[in-house]
Amino acid sequence: MTADDAAVEGDAPVTVDATGLLCPLPIIELAKAARGLGPGTEVTVLCTDLAARVDVPAWARMTGNDFVGESETDGEGVALTVRLR
Amino acid sequence: MFLDASGSSPMTNRTLEAFHSGLADGWADPSRLHTESRRARQLVDASREALAEALGSRPEHTFLTQSPHLGIERALAGIFTARRGRDRIVASAVERDATLHAAHHLTGGNVTTVPVDRLGHVDLDVLAGELAVPDVALAAVQHANHEIGTVQRLDAVAEAAAAAKVPLLVDATASIGHGPAPEHWDAMVANPADWGGPAGLGVVAMRPRTRWLPAWPEGDDWAPGGLLVPAVLAAAVALQERLEQRDATQGRLRGLVDRVRSTAATWPGVDVVGDPDERLPHVVTFSCLYVDGEALLSRLDREGIAVGSGSACTTSTLEPSRVLAAVGALSHGNVRLGLHPGVSDAxxxxxxxxxxxxxxxxxxxxxxxxx
Structure with a gap:
């Protein structure tokens, strides 16, 4: 990630609620949400299937986007964030 | 059409004949003194000798046990017990569950896993750093990975272990029979079913210098309750047959895997996993975006094609494959191929x-x- 990339401001951040969904559904929902959003937009997926912690970074790598990181959520599960290119 | 020959492989006619003759001639308990038992014992001894030679071991330091899983458990426990006062085990992140579970059980959870890179090679700097701490009882690093096919750089791994004077257990259950046996190990485990022998047998080789103590009630008996003599004979014959065909078959399978790797890489949303060069000749995994592993396997099964999978979705444990997670691959939509000599280009x-x-x-x- 370069300074130029960080400077690209995308659309407002988007959250995808994939809690309760099993793999590969969380990244299918992520991919659907990502369509039509501009470069630089951050998309966060809320997941309870822990396989998503592996799948979301792999999805970002395979589709040419950036994985930003993982954070805790209020409930169970994790929030996984990507930045679109 | 069976393309899941990793861990088990169809038996050839020659192996089946050896198994049948083992049933006819080796039915007696090999531990007794009469002629019938002596014949069974001779079959086991001759087979052990052939297996030891193929492993680069000595017959008297080559132990047969009832499964590769049990072999890993006992090799770990035997060495660990002899290393009194050192209570940690260091293992690569892509070891088999058998290895990691046994290591956790032995140490009460005092296990350090060493990460691997995107191709599945263990991080040598991290490994050397861990081994330098004097509480390490032993290191466990596999020769080749059963899911992604990557072959470890064991010369460098063994150098790090030797520098720290830590014994190295090499899980060669995915590689023996598919290429040269590894040279760098203090203890090694092999799986006859993986090279087209029968299931229900494991082989452990120890270097003469490797110290181990029986951590089990049967003393130096590695196969309490006895071995299935025909399985031992068939395992040795199957390995012999693989070694005879080695150059031709492995070259052909390697070429087929190259073709799978290059073709699959052109499909959209497909990631080919593992090292393209430093790998087993016959194993490859690719992972496919947006596809449920169970649905994929069932669909191929309906087409008459048996493949393997490392998918969380198909093992219903909800825990993604540790190996695939360690190399950053998808947890779902994985197809693992294991090609055996009977697989055709068509x-x-x-x-x-x-x-x-x-x-x-x-x-x-x-x-x-x-x-």
Whole structure:
């Protein structure tokens, strides 16, 4: 990630609620949400299937986007964030 | 068409004949003194000798046990017990569950896993750093990975272990019979079923210098309750046959895997996993975006094609494959191929021709966006 990339401001951040969904559904929902959003937009997926912690970074790598990181959520599960290119 | 020959492989006629003759001639308990038992014992001894030679071991330091899983457990426990006062085990992140579970059980959870890179090679700097701490009882690093095929750089691994004077257990259950046996180990485990022998047998080789103590009630008996003599004979014959065909068969299978790797890499949303060069000749995994592993395997099974999978979805444990997670691959939609000598070029062509349509169908069913 370069300074130029960080400077690209995308659309407002988007959250995808994939809690309760099993793999590969969380990244299918992520991919659907990502369509039509501009470069630089951050998309966060809320997941309870822990396989998503592996799948979301792999999805970002395979589709040419950036994985930003993982954070805790209020409930169970994790929030996984990507930045679109 | 069976393309899941990793861990088990169809037996050839010669192996089946050896098994049958083992049943006819080796039915007696090999531990007794009469003629019938002596004949059974001779079959076991001759087979052990052949297996030891293929492993680069000595017969008197080559132990047969009832499964590779048990062999790993006992080799770990035996060495660990002899290393009194050192209570930690260091293992690569891509070891088999058998290894990691046994290590956790022995140490009460005092296990350090060493990460691997995207191709599956263990991080040598981290490994050397861990081994330098004097509480390490032993290191466990596999020769080759059963899911992604990557072959470890064992010369460097063994150098790090030797520098720290830590014994190295090498799990060679995915590699023996598919290429040269590894040279760098203090203890090694092999799986006859993986090279086309019968299941229900494991082989452990120890270097004469390797110290181990029986951590089990049967003393130096590695196969309490006795071995299935025909299985031992068939395992040795199957390995002999693989070694005889080695150059021709392995070259052909390596070429087929190259073809699978290069073709699958052109399919949209497909990631080919593992080292393209430093790998087993016959194993390859690719992972497919937006596809449920169970649906993929079932669909191929209906087409008459048996493949393997590392998918969380198919093992229903909800825990993604540790190996695939360690190399950053998808947890789902994985196809693992294990090619055996009976697989033809046409078999692989048929799979490669079918896959793009199967993937498109399954993605459409799942409502996945276009790639």
């Amino acid at each position: 078999d692989v062509s048929r799979l490669l021709a079918l896959m793009p349509r199967v993937l498109a169908d399954l993605r459409a069913e799942a409502g996945a966006p276009e790639l």
